[in-house]
Amino acid sequence: MLSRQKNENHLLSILTVPIFLFMFVKSLYSHFYLAFSHTTRIPLLYEQAWTSRWTESSKWKPKAEMGAWKHTAGEWYADEADKGIQTSEDARFYGISAKLDKPFKSADKDLVIQYSVKHEQNLDCGGAYIKLLPGGSKFDTAKFGGETPYSVMFGPDICGSSNKKTHVILNYDKKEDNLLIKKEVSTETDDLTHLFTLILKTDNTFEVLIDNKSVRKGKLEDEFDFLPPKEIKDPEASKPEDWVDEAQMPDPEDIKPEGYDDISEEIPDPEAEKPEDWDDEDDGEWEAPMIDNPEYKGPWEPKMIDNPEYKGKWKHPKIPNPEYAYDDAMYKVCSEECTHVGFELWQVKTGTLFDDIIVTDSLEEAQKFAEETFFKKQDAEKEMYDKIQQEKKDTEMEDVGGEDMGDDDYDGYEDEF
Numbered sequence: 001m002l003s004r005q006k007n008e009n010h011l012l013s014i015l016t017v018p019i020f021l022f023m024f025v026k027s028l029y030s031h032f033y034l035a036f037s038h039t040t041r042i043p044l045l046y047e048q049a050w051t052s053r054w055t056e057s058s059k060w061k062p063k064a065e066m067g068a069w070k071h072t073a074g075e076w077y078a079d080e081a082d083k084g085i086q087t088s089e090d091a092r093f094y095g096i097s098a099k100l101d102k103p104f105k106s107a108d109k110d111l112v113i114q115y116s117v118k119h120e121q122n123l124d125c126g127g128a129y130i131k132l133l134p135g136g137s138k139f140d141t142a143k144f145g146g147e148t149p150y151s152v153m154f155g156p157d158i159c160g161s162s163n164k165k166t167h168v169i170l171n172y173d174k175k176e177d178n179l180l181i182k183k184e185v186s187t188e189t190d191d192l193t194h195l196f197t198l199i200l201k202t203d204n205t206f207e208v209l210i211d212n213k214s215v216r217k218g219k220l221e222d223e224f225d226f227l228p229p230k231e232i233k234d235p236e237a238s239k240p241e242d243w244v245d246e247a248q249m250p251d252p253e254d255i256k257p258e259g260y261d262d263i264s265e266e267i268p269d270p271e272a273e274k275p276e277d278w279d280d281e282d283d284g285e286w287e288a289p290m291i292d293n294p295e296y297k298g299p300w301e302p303k304m305i306d307n308p309e310y311k312g313k314w315k316h317p318k319i320p321n322p323e324y325a326y327d328d329a330m331y332k333v334c335s336e337e338c339t340h341v342g343f344e345l346w347q348v349k350t351g352t353l354f355d356d357i358i359v360t361d362s363l364e365e366a367q368k369f370a371e372e373t374f375f376k377k378q379d380a381e382k383e384m385y386d387k388i389q390q391e392k393k394d395t396e397m398e399d400v401g402g403e404d405m406g407d408d409d410y411d412g413y414e415d416e417f
Contacts (some may be wrong), residue, residue, distance in 0.1 A: 057095025060145030067092030078377035084355030097342030106332035109361040118193040121351030129155030231318040254302040
């Protein structure tokens with residue numbers, strides 16, 4: 001569904017599943033809000049099926065490699081009628097995109113991207129990140145996929161025990177490249193819904209929130225390779241030929257003791273005895289087995305002393321980089337307008353559900369939206385999840401306890417716990 005803000009100058013796009021419609025309508029449709037940069041929101045609802053808002057990628061990969069999306073609340077939820085979109089087939093690619101109601105163009109305003117993710121499948125390998133996309137009228141929804149240019153890629157990615165992170169990748173048009181954050185951002189890996197928020201500010205700083213708690217923030221210039229280094233090595237400088245950078249040297253007064261090289265590495269075992277049944281004629285001359293010589297100390301080396309000529313490790317002097325120039329517009333990832341959002345994923349084990357998507361220029365608006373959606377549902381979802389997990393455990397215990405066990409089988413059974 002759609003809602004529109006009265007002030008068109010601050011109109012932005014929000015996508016979510018129904019929470020204001022009657023139960024019947026909510027079970028059939030998903031809805032989208034238009035958020036504004038102030039704290040007022042006036043939803044105007046339109047009955048529109050989610051499939052008419054979202055377009056699955058039909059020409060990205062062969063049909064046999066593509067997974068189908070389903071509109072569902074999932075296995076555990078706060079409200080069965082409050083639905084998101086979920087991956088549904090194992091070992092498949094997934095592509096789906098939706099057009100923003102009004103293009104977002106970076107100017108003198110912040111960018112906030114926020115959405116919720118729930119992994120119901122105990123995800124072992126797969127992405128769950130969202131992309132903010134340029135393209136306008138030329139954007140090809142059917143071909144949207146991994147090769148489609150994007151402005152922002154943000155969200156969790158899990159594969160194995162060592163690769164668990166939240167992607168933050170920003171496109172920089174001056175380099176014509178997608179810049180990865182230098183230090184990995186943590187992520188959540190349990191089976192409950194979590195809220196991911198990325199904030200790009202006009203002062204060229206950023207912040208990542210998970211469940212409205214900050215997990216990383218900093219300057220764009222420090223955390224991404226937007227800019228060349230401020231200083232470079234002086235190309236005209238080189239280490240002097242007489243530079244001494246060895247901290248220690250062999251002691252010239254240390255002399256190898258006489259006979260040092262005559263000490264063998266091994267010696268016959270002095271405690272070994274010739275076996276009584278040894279026959280020199282048949283077995284040959286008996287020789288004692290060899291053992292390490294406790295007197296042997298290895299090749300002789302003079303002891304080391306401090307080098308009086310040592311000047312320290314030579315450091316290449318640096319000079320200001322003539323190519324360095326600060327860019328006030330690093331945060332402008334949508335300088336040519338962002339017009340779509342999308343999910344382009346590969347999942348080995350399926351079952352990730354997305355919901356509560358908002359793109360806005362107001363963190364306050366995004367947080368208010370989170371209170372009305374994610375946080376409103378959080379406790380009830382956890383309660384249902386815990387109940388389901390407990391029921392599974394009880395069933396498993398009943399199955400174990402009931403397998404071919406007679407009266408005698410239970411004798412002393414409790415002692416095993």
